[in-house]
Amino acid sequence: MSTPFLSIRDLRVHFGTEDGVVKAVDGLSFDLEKGRTLGIVGESGSGKSVTNLAVLGLHDPRNTKLDGEILLDGKELITASEREMEQLRGNKMSMIFQDALASLSPYHTIGAQIGETYRKHTGASKRVARARAIEMLRRVGIPQPDMRVDDYPHQFSGGMRQRAMIAMALVCDPELLIADEPTTALDVTVQAQIMDLLKDLQQEFGTAIIFITHDLGVIADIADDVLVMYGGRCVEKGTKQEVLRTPEHPYTLGLLGSMPSLDGPVDVPLSPIPGAPPSLLNPPSGCRFHPRCTFAEKVPGDLCSTEQPALKLTDGRGSACHLTPEQKRELFADYATARTN
Known part of the structure; x- marks a missing residue:
C-alpha cells in the first residue's frame, strides 16, 4: 500500500484562554492521496478551519498546543521550524481563504x-x-x-x-491545496464556475485538495471523500457516495435533513437539528452530539452521555456512534421515508 501524501494522526489543537482550554480539535485522523479531494463538512466551530490552519502552521504558538502527527509527503510538520514551514507554504502547500477581498x-x-x-x-x-x-x-x-x-x-x-x-x-504548483469555504460569498453561477475551475486545475496539476464547507451540496459536487466533523471530532468518514446516500451518524443525517431535496416532494418541510453546537471549553461528556441527537434514547442506559464512541472504520468507511448497524438501518430508513413521502 502506498504512503498517503498527507497523513494526520490523533491531531489535537487546544487553545489557552482566560476562561480555560478550548479543545478545538480533539483527536482527529485522516489520510489524503494526491489527485483526490477530501471534503470536510460541519457546522461553524466544529474544528474544520483550525485543522487546516494547523497543517499550514498558521496558529499562534504562544497560546496553542498541538499534539499528534501531521505528515506531508513523509515530513513531520508539527515539529518543523517556522523557516521550514515558510518554505512549504505557498510552495508545496497553499490555501484559498473564504474572503478574497x-x-x-x-x-x-x-x-x-x-x-x-x-x-x-x-x-x-x-x-x-x-x-x-x-x-x-x-x-x-x-x-x-x-x-x-x-x-x-x-x-x-x-x-x-x-x-x-x-x-x-x-x-x-503546490501539491496540496486547502480551500476554506472559497465560494460562500459568491452567487450560484460564479460558485459553479469556481468549482469547475478547481476540478480542471486538479486534473491538470494532480493536486490533493482539502475543501472545507458547511454546504453538503458543494460537497456533492466537488469531493471524492467526506469527513464529517462535530465538536472538534470526526463523527463519520467515507466516500462521497457512501456518506451522502447512506449516512451512518445521526449528525450527518441531520445535516442532510436540513437541506432541501431536489428529487423529493417540494412541500416537505426542512428538519433543522435542534439545539446548538457544543461549547469547546466545556464539551458534553460521552458523545458530544448526544444532547441534540434524536436517537440517543434508543441506546440502552446512559451510554451516549457517559462513553465517547470510537470511530470504527472498515476500508475507510465508518462512524462514531453507539447505535448498532441494525438500528441505523431501521431508524435512518424511517427518517428517509418520512422525507420523501
Whole structure:
C-alpha cells in the first residue's frame, strides 16, 4: 500500500484562554492521496478551519498546543521550524481563504501579489514573475490578463478576486491545496464556475485538495471523500457516495435533513437539528452530539452521555456512534421515508 501524501494522526489543537482550554480539535485522523479531494463538512466551530490552519502552521504558538502527527509527503510538520514551514507554504502547500477581498492587499496590484509569491519561492526576476502572474490569471479564466494584471483588488468583481486568489495559491504548483469555504460569498453561477475551475486545475496539476464547507451540496459536487466533523471530532468518514446516500451518524443525517431535496416532494418541510453546537471549553461528556441527537434514547442506559464512541472504520468507511448497524438501518430508513413521502 502506498504512503498517503498527507497523513494526520490523533491531531489535537487546544487553545489557552482566560476562561480555560478550548479543545478545538480533539483527536482527529485522516489520510489524503494526491489527485483526490477530501471534503470536510460541519457546522461553524466544529474544528474544520483550525485543522487546516494547523497543517499550514498558521496558529499562534504562544497560546496553542498541538499534539499528534501531521505528515506531508513523509515530513513531520508539527515539529518543523517556522523557516521550514515558510518554505512549504505557498510552495508545496497553499490555501484559498473564504474572503478574497480581506486576504488581498488593497495597496498592491493583483499581479504584484501573485508575482511576489512566485519570486519568494523561485528567486525569479520581477519580469519573469510578472509573466508568470499573467499566465496564471489566464489559466484561471481572467479576461485580458495582460491588462488586468495591473489592476487592484477593488477593481475586480467578487468572482474575479476569488479566481485571483486561486491563481496566487497555484502559482508555485503546490501539491496540496486547502480551500476554506472559497465560494460562500459568491452567487450560484460564479460558485459553479469556481468549482469547475478547481476540478480542471486538479486534473491538470494532480493536486490533493482539502475543501472545507458547511454546504453538503458543494460537497456533492466537488469531493471524492467526506469527513464529517462535530465538536472538534470526526463523527463519520467515507466516500462521497457512501456518506451522502447512506449516512451512518445521526449528525450527518441531520445535516442532510436540513437541506432541501431536489428529487423529493417540494412541500416537505426542512428538519433543522435542534439545539446548538457544543461549547469547546466545556464539551458534553460521552458523545458530544448526544444532547441534540434524536436517537440517543434508543441506546440502552446512559451510554451516549457517559462513553465517547470510537470511530470504527472498515476500508475507510465508518462512524462514531453507539447505535448498532441494525438500528441505523431501521431508524435512518424511517427518517428517509418520512422525507420523501
